[in-house]
Amino acid sequence: MSSPTISSSTSSLPPWRSIISGALHRNRSLPASRYLQLATVDQRGRPANRTVVFRGWRDPESQLQFVTDGRSALRESAGTSKAEEIAKNPWAEVCWYFPKTREQFRIAGKLQLIDARSTDGQPERQAAWNQMSEAGKVQFYWPLPGAIRTMEDFGEHELTLAPAADFCLLLLSPLMVDRLELRGNPQSRSRYCLLDNQEWSIESINP
C-alpha cells in the first residue's frame, strides 16, 4: 500500500485550494456553482442541512466564508442562538458539486461565527456586508427567520454603513477535503487531511 503524499510547505496555500479555485473558474458561467450545501448537527444530534452561497476565502487559513442571520432557526434547539449552537458543536461539512466539470468536493471542518459581539474578524464582517446587494441586506431586518408568519413586514429598510445587528460572517476551517471527479472511467477520488503538524496529506483513494 502506498503512503500518502505530504504537502511539505506549511506557509503556502493548502494543496486543494487551487483545485477548488480552478473548479470555480471553469464553472463561472453557472451562478449556481457558488451554492453549496452546509450540514451541521443540531443539539439533539440530528443533521441539519441548508444551501448557502460561497463568499470567498479568508486567508491565510483558506477558510470558506459564508454570511448568515444569527437569529435562532427555531428548530428543536429553539432558544439558543447560532453562536451558542456552533460553540457547542462547531463540526460541519459542506458538499459542493460543480456540474460543468462534474466534480464534487466534501469539506469537513469546524465553524466559527463572527457576529456583532465578536472581537475577531470585524473588518471581514464589514467587508462581507459591503459586498451584499441592497435586497440581500434588507433581509437581515425582516421578522425572525423560522417563526410563524403573522405580519407582512418584509418591506424596505433604511440601510446603514454598519452591518445589521444579526448579520454574521460564518467561517469554515477545513480539516478534510474529499474530491470526487466523475469524468473518466474509473472515476478519480482524492483525500486531503490536515495533519497535527499543519501539513496536508494527499491520498488517491478508490472512488
Ligand SMILES: Cc1cc2nc3c(=O)[nH]c(=O)nc-3n(C[C@H](O)[C@H](O)[C@H](O)COP(=O)(O)O)c2cc1C
Ligand atoms: C440558492 C440559495 C442560497 C442561499 N444562501 C444562503 C446564505 O448564503 N446564507 C444563509 O444563511 N442562508 C441561505 N439560504 C437559505 C438557507 O438555505 C436556509 O433556508 C436558511 O438559512 C435557514 O436555515 P437554518 O434554519 O439552518 O438557519 C439560501 C437558500 C438558497 C435556496
